[in-house]
Amino acid sequence: MPLRPGTARFLVLAGVFVCAACGLVYELELVAMASYLMGDSVTQASVVLSVMVFAMGLGSLAAKRLRRRAAAAFGAVEAALALVGGCSAMALYAVFAWTGAWGGVWRDGPSLVLVAVSLAMGLLIGVEVPLLMELIQRIRRQDPGGAVADLFAADYVGALVGGLAFPFLLLPRFGQLTGALLTGAVNAAVGAALVLGLFGRDLGRRARRTLLIANVLVLALLGTAAVLADDFERAAGRALYGGDVRVAVRTGAQDVVITGGGPGGRPPGLYLDGTLRVDGRDERRYHEALVHPAMNGPRERVLVLGGGDGLAVREVLRHPGVREVHVVDADPRLVGLARTDPVLAALNGHAYDDPRVRVTADDAFRRLRVERGGPYDVVIADLPDPGDTASAKLYSREFYGLARRVMAPGGRLAVHAGPVAGRPRAYWTVEATLRAAGLRAVPYRVTGAGEREWGLFLASPGPRVPPLSPAARGPGSRTVKEGSLRAAARAAERTRVPGLPASTLAHPRY
Template sequence: MPFVIDSPVPAAPSTAPSSAPGAPSLAEPERPARLPVPAGLGRFLVLGTVFICAACGLVYELELVALASYLMGDSVTQASVVLSVMVFAMGLGSLLAKRLRCRAAVGFGAVEAVLALVGGCSAMALYACFVWSGQSRTALVGFSLAIGVLIGAEVPLLMTLIQRVRRQDAGGAVADLFAADYVGALVGGLAFPFLLLPALGQLTGALVTGAVNAVAGGALVLWLFRRDLSARARWTLVVANVVVLALLAAAAALTPAFERAARRAVYGPDIRVAVRTGVQEIVLTGGGADGRPLSLFLDGRLRVSGRDELSYHEALVHPAMAGPHRRVLVLGGGDGLAAREVLRYGGVRSVTVVEIDAEVVRLARTDPGLTALNAHAYRDPRVRVVTADAFDWLRRADGGAGPYNSAGGPALSRTPGPYDVVVCDLPDPGITPSTKLYSQEFYGLVERALAPGGRLAVHAGTLSARPRAYWTVEATVRSVGLRTAPYTVGRDRTPDRSPGGAAAMPQDWGFVLAGRAPVRLGLPGHGPRPRSLTPGALRAGGREAARQREPGLPASTLTHPRYTP
């Protein structure tokens, strides 16, 4: 219901007689309702229902945005599609509801029953469309349109009902209705991320919201306005609400089995771990006794593949270690695989891993398949783990509590470090939540944390599939005064089993090595030798990157991100 700016206001009472005894007329909505409670209490109950319905409506919106962002990526685009379609549909619904004002109580009860069913089941239906047909965009627009029309239809009907409880001037009625509407939207907007999503998840949370919506709408009509309903209308609404609640309850009971079936369809039959944290969904497949390679998916995207992770992590870490490396900072990399490569060097004295999701680190410490892959890196006493957003952590004085300025905020004049090597093992820059971790502001913080002669290694996406995004990363690193050496490394072209991943994975990984002074691509002269990366392959990767350079690209900033799919 939120975001409705204009709604039809009931016309002045008409004195025209009905065309037949008992037949509805335009005058009927204006007759005082026969309530079982005083008018003041009745008005309060109507506004309370407005509050609840507004909260439910906003939850439906946020649930569609969140699920679409997870399934299709680019949260900015998904939010724009959902909100713009829903706001348009709400206006359309308000116009269509004008025809129902002569039977406002029955119309509102019917609208709420349908809205509860459609909104409550929207997440499950959208997920099913994505998993089994791969066509989620059409479903997203369709549900946004349907839910918006139903939400928009609420306001004219509630306006009519509240005027029937007690007449007042139109401006006062609108003010009361919108106040309850927007406060309800606030509660729904806060309940979704802080209560429903962490406690129930997207599917069950939407179903519970639908049940609350049905109960609130049905109770208002069937109890408060029951004397205005014919016996047939009353029983029709009772049956409709019972059916809706039964369907929502059945869907909630089937949700665990549905999620298991959907995950098997997406990730294959060998899922060992599937957990939803406050940050993301984590899925582990393979890596068990059957000998299948381990795969780690974060929010449906393949982040680690046991088939070729060694090539990736050696290419990311070892060129940066060709210099001082006593203190190393790993941003991201909670799986422990980058730390594994760093710890192969005896000269390393400390490794700080900054990971936003503590559950990833817990799995990297305890899961047999993942610990075998990372060689129990977290058992090494040189490793320190910090659970934090990498950007926010770099802004703090020492990565912990740190000193604070006089205004109570973090003291930004000092940075953690200095570090001889900084490894950015982060999700691809094309993912909207990662955009700030590939921004000019972020690399400025990293540059301040580098020791004299220190090196920065950045995973910059794939050069072959998204060259513009790759060279934007490189330009952004250079924009903070660092000198760069871009390079690319080929990968195992095993088919991608990430959601919707019928196509082959990109052919390569793209990296950027950087420092305050000019840097040359090479491997350390002493210490462990990479098992999959040779000096010749590294030099060839540098030449290939130089051949494909796209000059003149602007840096990406927080206010003007430039990584587009």
Template sequence: MIDPPLPAPVQGGVRPPVRPGAGRFLVLLVVFVCAACGLVYELELVALASYLIGDSVTQASVVLSVMVFAMGIGSLLAKRLRCHAAVGFALVEAALALIGGCSALVLYAAFAWLGEARHALVAFSLAIGVLIGAEIPLLMTLIQRASRRGGAGGGDEDAAGTVADLFAADYVGALVGGLAFPFLLLPWLGQLTGALLTGAVNAVAGGALVLWLFRRDMSARSRWWLLVANLTVLAVLATATALVDDFESAARRAVYGEPVRVAVRTGVQEVVLTGAEHGPVKLFLDGRLQVSGGPEDRHHRALVDPAMRRGPHARVLVLGGGDGLAAREVLRHPGVRSVTVVELDPGMVRLARSDPALSALNGSVYRDPRLKVVYADAFCWLRGPVPHHAYDVVISDLPDPGVAPSAKLYSQEFYGLAADVLADGGRLAVHAGPVTARSHAYWTVEATIRAAGFTTRAYRAPGRPDRGFVLAVAAAGGAPPAPGPGVVGVEDERPRGLPPSTLLRPRYAE
């Protein structure tokens, strides 16, 4: 965490009811807890904004820059509270617990029912940043009061030691919060419940410190009102936690437009299935439509058939495609001896095997003995000990390139690795995103494939949704075959001069 400047020591106040060493330890413990909670709020906003809005790099930049700016404002505003540091800190923590704890829930509600979460994201980043910025100056005042022996304040050396101790507790707390979010809170509790629980911990830590250790600094009236405020915050957080499942169900219905039959967070992504168990199915990954019953048959046929129609195709590699639909199309072609599916998410494959509607759609392809599944990141797997020229056809059925985490899977380096595993004259088919809706991203994919040494043909599936593809052959293998019937060539729409996307210069952000 980046902390604002500290105020000068304050001399006033009543001696705490414990020894100075114990009081100092308790304040530092609360610094640790508050820092952990503050970083969880930041990461929660970044994660949810990336999921709801997309482009994780932009969302992280917006949240962190706005929050650090707001922390400076909060540090300045905290000067007005130094004379009432105990009450001020308790109020700041109660507000931070309420706003930070409910931030994910409100952000999701804004996206689900208003269709726009950007303004809420900036507002929460500002509010949480101001409150986090106000913590450190007030805690500096409180730790000096807790550490004081008698009525005298410490000298410059004591003040320097206090600053070092406070920063150490703050940074270690940030480390714990940063690790707890992805490894404990997110997989065990989910984004909404995790944020609400963090808010409750924040409220208890701040309120308990002030109402016990610094109770002599406040009047009985102030103590009563602080107790009521903290209990109210905890009651709101507890009520929201009890209702979070109902809220998620209602929000999902608002987002997906029909009842949600399956909704699971696999550890890699959120997978949602809508539609009847034995009828048309829609599959959403992190809120983005991937499969849409009947129309999706046309999509995967357009991806696979042009690459399989001419030339050897006994050995096929499918990158992504855990839903089994690309593999289904591959196995419809005679002469296929083996299909290797490299999928990052085991949860997606389990659902494709077990869900009746999705299994029926993919033709129970995972029961075919010719199919082998490898659970790995496609980029890392291609860099591993994969034999050169091991496959006749490579099918890239990966998330759209406009999603920031997928940018490396549409890079020049990635296609260079794919070229290494292709046999002489082998074909590469790539799902490259919408041609019309995101034309820059689509044509950047095509330019990147050409920069990796392929010759290409660009085409799309007719109708909606808008799906674009690229068929490629290594330059030594000549020109790619015509995509064939059922698709529309878009070669005449290619813009000139688009640079390729690389690992160090991704070019898909829109």
């Protein structure tokens, strides 16, 4: 050893600490990127963690064959892990942006790319610990139990630091792409320094030169990718959203992108976390079908849950007799864009300039728990699809029970429940959940441009199903007709899946 055994042993444990921190950052990065792009964070986290743990076991077995050349093998593994882990977020984003699909293993399931990257990273991480055990024993022999305890202590503390650094430092300060690249650079530098500095004498001259060149190339590649990360993100954004992106901001709650809307250009579009939420070609079909049937009756006080874009509010304000509209949306910056962005404000008819509209920036579930401003004649739940893990609680029996509590006798609740044909079980689970909360609901569906469709419910706490007919409205409204609503109800009814249980907070069914 070029250093005293105690110092060398401390440096090896410090290397274990850094490698463990980097490994956990890679895992969290994969989960975050997959959840952001594909939704359903529970599925993505389960796939990444289970595949990586399985692959780590395989890697540990493979390490048996590498123990005789532990120093060289460890240096090569760290260089490969730094490259794969550092570039993993960029690779996943590129696949999503330029192919538009993930190649799911099953419908709505994980991506083959995600499984492959998780498998590769798990194999490399699994090789690390056995090789580090061999290296630390070469410095100074000790009983295996003590060596394992020291090694795992450094490993677990490193995992703690990496797990905290990802959400509180790397993600907010550097973003997903640059954060992963920076982690890879640290991983490569520490691995190379540990092997070449402490165990260089175990390597031949050719092996030292090869390892040094490999790590320099890895660091150069990661550094170049970090420099080009902004250009890459813009190019990926053009592939995702087209070349007419007007607004692209990270609000803290979500990524908001507004496209189109210029003179002679394509219709405006609103993307939230990479998913098209509003398309100027067909948004009126959806919002009119969602709002107008619910407004058939008393409508002085209206509560809109979600709908920060202001488009549901626009339809509510078309009806005479509305005195107050209370909007609850978790993203105040989206509401600010809906108020100030010229394209989005024109699309929603400058709804937020109406003095009858007031806005509360809060989670819809939390707001309903403390709401004391009821009762409301109409509640509009303009929320993301129930298949999204983050919104599953907004389609639970508890949520609908809270909504029923703030409704006036005879009030109506309009619910967006995701696609009917694409996910009939999730759609009809919403109906079962409404029923479990004491609400009677009538189903219907509306189609948009291309293959887009929306499943809807109109519910009421009364003993009978509310009538599905449009309310009288003010001038300028192009509402759906009563005949088309009846046809929409029959179309939805043909997809019914009977016998589904209700979804609850403790047992989400979506």
